[in-house]
Amino acid sequence: MIEFYLDSRSGVAPYLQLIQQVRQALRLGLLREGDQLPTVKDVVRRLAINPNTVLKAYRELEYEGLAAARAGIGTFVTATLTDASLAAHGPLRRDLRRWLARARRAGLDDDSIEALFLDTFRSAAGEDIA
Amino acid sequence: MTAVLEARGLGKRYGRLWALADCTLSIPPGHVAGLVGPNGAGKTTLLHMAVGLLQPTSGTIEVLGGQPAAGPAQLARVGFLAQDAPTYAGLSVADHLRLGAHLNPGWDARLAHDRIEALDLNPGQRAGKLSGGERAQLALTLAVAKRPELLILDEPVASLDPLARREFLQDLMEAVAEQQVSVVLSSHLVADLERVCDYLIVLTTGRVQVAGEVEDLLATHHLLTGPRRDPATLPASQHVISASHTDRQTTLLVRTDAPIHDPAWTVSQVGMEDLVLAYMSQAAGSRGRKPALEAQR
Numbered sequence: 558m559i560e561f562y563l564d565s566r567s568g569v570a571p572y573l574q575l576i577q578q579v580r581q582a583l584r585l586g587l588l589r590e591g592d593q594l595p596t597v598k599d600v601v602r603r604l605a606i607n608p609n610t611v612l613k614a615y616r617e618l619e620y621e622g623l624a625a626a627r628a629g630i631g632t633f634v635t636a637t638l639t640d641a642s643l644a645a646h647g648p649l650r651r652d653l654r655r656w657l658a659r660a661r662r663a664g665l666d667d668d669s670i671e672a673l674f675l676d677t678f679r680s681a682a683g684e685d686i687a
Numbered sequence: 688m689t690a691v692l693e694a695r696g697l698g699k700r701y702g703r704l705w706a707l708a709d710c711t712l713s714i715p716p717g718h719v720a721g722l723v724g725p726n727g728a729g730k731t732t733l734l735h736m737a738v739g740l741l742q743p744t745s746g747t748i749e750v751l752g753g754q755p756a757a758g759p760a761q762l763a764r765v766g767f768l769a770q771d772a773p774t775y776a777g778l779s780v781a782d783h784l785r786l787g788a789h790l791n792p793g794w795d796a797r798l799a800h801d802r803i804e805a806l807d808l809n810p811g812q813r814a815g816k817l818s819g820g821e822r823a824q825l826a827l828t829l830a831v832a833k834r835p836e837l838l839i840l841d842e843p844v845a846s847l848d849p850l851a852r853r854e855f856l857q858d859l860m861e862a863v864a865e866q867q868v869s870v871v872l873s874s875h876l877v878a879d880l881e882r883v884c885d886y887l888i889v890l891t892t893g894r895v896q897v898a899g900e901v902e903d904l905l906a907t908h909h910l911l912t913g914p915r916r917d918p919a920t921l922p923a924s925q926h927v928i929s930a931s932h933t934d935r936q937t938t939l940l941v942r943t944d945a946p947i948h949d950p951a952w953t954v955s956q957v958g959m960e961d962l963v964l965a966y967m968s969q970a971a972g973s974r975g976r977k978p979a980l981e982a983q984r
Contacts, residue, residue, distance in 0.1 A: 565881065570905070571882065598864045601857070601864045602857055604857075604882065605857040606882045607860060607863070607882065607883050607884065607885050608860060608863050608864035609717075609719075610882075610885070
């Protein structure tokens, strides 16, 4: 079971934040097929948010084929986003850590690292499209 | 589906002052609707007319398709929590529940009991000795346990500290999730409403400035920043809600259904707070013209 949180300063709609957190958990293998998502009542109780927000997020996950509701019980994960690539996470994470250490030794602060990563990520993604 | 609250040309006048003027509004069921506005905007006046504590001077108001407080059946369908969550200081928590059971035909004694237990309130405690947060929770318990179709709450969390405020809203949202009750609640603090409301009504100086589903409102309002420009030169489809200028730059909050293509603008999303404040300042800006408008009627 995962626990949701909300970042009220992110500007991202709450239902999208919930969806992103489920996707993230699926990618990282924290959620697997068959796992139950927190019940609407639990999420509402924990975050003090409108139940419709949670319902909307769960409906969207159902629509994407990532989850399914079972009447009277709750919503369950029906797919996985990890596939075979999960095995590659460990080595990639190690490489990234090494890269981060190098960036820090070179004198980059957190903001500069993030900016450099995002900029490289975007331009690489742009080249792939072009 | 019948609107939970439908007002047409609704107005309330005290002497020469219109506390609420020409209010037309239709709140669909199944929502938590937030009524926002500064103090003195007419929020309480509107809510009091919705529960039948006040009679309109002009126009009509229907609640769940019926006349407010028209009879016992209508009264049973609406739960009302007045400002500052009034309770009887000399009566105990248990007395309040007994009172609730006697006064409400649809009283859910089990629900009331379970809530008091979950809140860890001592049934023998006098209401006057409870903390502000506990008193608000007791009042909410009474309103919820009558099993209404619509809960109307007037500034329910305004006087509570941040923790009690959070707990109250958690509790309210749980009740909404479990009992599918519609809610209309007022507040002068947008931050309280941001998470809980999916319908928004901005009320200032006795007038509805904007009303709609939060998602639609956020999708159709945009913040534009760019080189200084006269708002009058914008396309007709873009309604300017607020505008500010420096000698080089213009910042606009616009409402539009169409996408914004003009490359001169940097377009950003607006949050609920930006939206509410823009409508409030728009109303404040036009206040100087208001006497003239009223004279025309």
